[in-house]
Amino acid sequence: MKTGIIGLPQVGKTSLFKILTRAHLDAHAMHSRDAHVGIARVPDERLDKLSALYHPKKTTHATVEYVDVAAIGQEALKELAYAERLREVDSLIHVLRAFEDPAIPHVGEIDPLKSAGNVEADLIVSDMVQIDKRMERLEKDLKRSKTSDLVREHELLLQCKAQLESERPIRELDWSADDRKRLRGFAFLSQKPILYVVNIGESSELGKDLDAAVAGNNLAELASRRNSGATAICGKVEAELAEMSDEEAAEFLGSYGLTESGLARLIRKTYELLGLISFFTVGEDECRAWTVPRGVRAQEAAGAIHSDLEKHFIRAETIHWDQLLDAGSEAAARSKGTLRLEGKEYVVQDGDVMHIRHSG
Numbered sequence: 001m002k003t004g005i006i007g008l009p010q011v012g013k014t015s016l017f018k019i020l021t022r023a024h025l026d027a028h029a030m031h032s033r034d035a036h037v038g039i040a041r042v043p044d045e046r047l048d049k050l051s052a053l054y055h056p057k058k059t060t061h062a063t064v065e066y067v068d069v070a071a072i073g074q075e076a077l078k079e080l081a082y083a084e085r086l087r088e089v090d091s092l093i094h095v096l097r098a099f100e101d102p103a104i105p106h107v108g109e110i111d112p113l114k115s116a117g118n119v120e121a122d123l124i125v126s127d128m129v130q131i132d133k134r135m136e137r138l139e140k141d142l143k144r145s146k147t148s149d150l151v152r153e154h155e156l157l158l159q160c161k162a163q164l165e166s167e168r169p170i171r172e173l174d175w176s177a178d179d180r181k182r183l184r185g186f187a188f189l190s191q192k193p194i195l196y197v198v199n200i201g202e203s204s205e206l207g208k209d210l211d212a213a214v215a216g217n218n219l220a221e222l223a224s225r226r227n228s229g230a231t232a233i234c235g236k237v238e239a240e241l242a243e244m245s246d247e248e249a250a251e252f253l254g255s256y257g258l259t260e261s262g263l264a265r266l267i268r269k270t271y272e273l274l275g276l277i278s279f280f281t282v283g284e285d286e287c288r289a290w291t292v293p294r295g296v297r298a299q300e301a302a303g304a305i306h307s308d309l310e311k312h313f314i315r316a317e318t319i320h321w322d323q324l325l326d327a328g329s330e331a332a333a334r335s336k337g338t339l340r341l342e343g344k345e346y347v348v349q350d351g352d353v354m355h356i357r358h359s360g
Contacts, residue, residue, distance in 0.1 A: 001274050001291070002065045004089035004192075008115055009071040010104050011097040012199045012235040017068035019235070019242045020263060035085045036068040042271060042278070043264040044289055046321045046351055050280060051287045053325060060288040062278050064270050066093075072119055077126045077189075087187035091273050092194045093266075094119060098217055099201035099235075112198055112217040123190040124164050130186060131161050153182060160188070169194075171227040193273045196223055196230040197266060202237055207257035210234065231269050233262030277350035280321060281305065292348060299344035302356045312360035315341045321351045 007013035014036070021038025042062040051059040069076075069085050076082050086092075096112035135157055142150050156179055160170050169190035175183070183191070198213040213232035214220055223230030241249050241261050253261065271278075271291075278289040279301060290304045298318075303310030319330075319339045327333035341357075348354070 002067055002089040003091045003093055003270050004086050005066055005068045005093045005095060006072045007095035010106050011095045013095040014068055015235055015239065016095055017066055019238050020066055038066055039063050040066055040267055042267050044278060047280060047287060047289050049325055050282050050321060054282050054284060054287055056284055056287045058286045060286060062289040062291045064267060072122060074122050074125065077122055083126065086189055092192050093197055094194055095197050095199055098198050098213060113219055116196060116222060120169060124167065124169060127170060127188045127190050128164050131157055156183060172225055193227040195269055195273050198232040199235045200232055202234055206234055206237065210262065229269055229273050231265050233266060238263055279348050279352040279354050282353055296348050297344060298342055298346040298348055301348045308360045309356045309358050312358040313344055313356065314359055315343060315357045316346060317355040317357060318342045319353050321353050324353050
């Protein structure tokens, strides 16, 4: 799954990308209009604890792919390559500047809510242009042949257009799975789930300031809308943390009254926004987190490991991660009755540990 990082100039967008993905970008790359692509590991204390129980040869965390594009705006969105890059991603992170720093210039007043609205307006205009072009062709096709597929597409595009004309993004509309499938090819920018990330300045009470940043910048209502969310980071502190060992980072975070980095929260929020969960497979060779959509059934989840497991699925030996830790071993969990067999219709829960029984 890909998440695009967007934002206005001088908000800390590319710096955040570098910290998230540990990418090394030279000065030219930092200021080019080329997109940067990188992978971030999803922090998961549950997997770490399972690995401590099994001592495997390898521990594999889930990952999220991030795409950093140049500063956004109407002119940028008119560039075919730029718009196509954004259409390829599954969700958006919009970095909003809330920090004061005379060394980093900013045009006009620093106002995260206004910036969020301006960029949303740009996305809406881009989608309107796309809809108008398609509607022109579609209406000609309907005159020649009024098929049910064309009629439904026309109805959906009219709904989208009405939404955009009311200055609201398409992501707030509630679609059936079939309708989402019909619209997928358009890859509307304002339809993509969005996570607002408020980049605040360093302070002596950073923990409290991070907790208050969303509401304090009047973003709570925006973040509460359908397919939207918000969190806060301090880019300056995160850059320092990225250079530290785990022990040093824990001590540094503790000095601010924090138990985890802002990046850990951000990555988890990205995961949630995409509607994803993790289940685990464990053993002496490897403990691993697997990424699946929320609501997936056991047989489909087996396919995330290997297509043959889905094809030849019989049962899933299942236990929640904390129950396994409490039991101390699979044998002990089995004797307690907490390790159970589930069929192909079982809905996988976030944090399940699964062993797939199959006939292959």
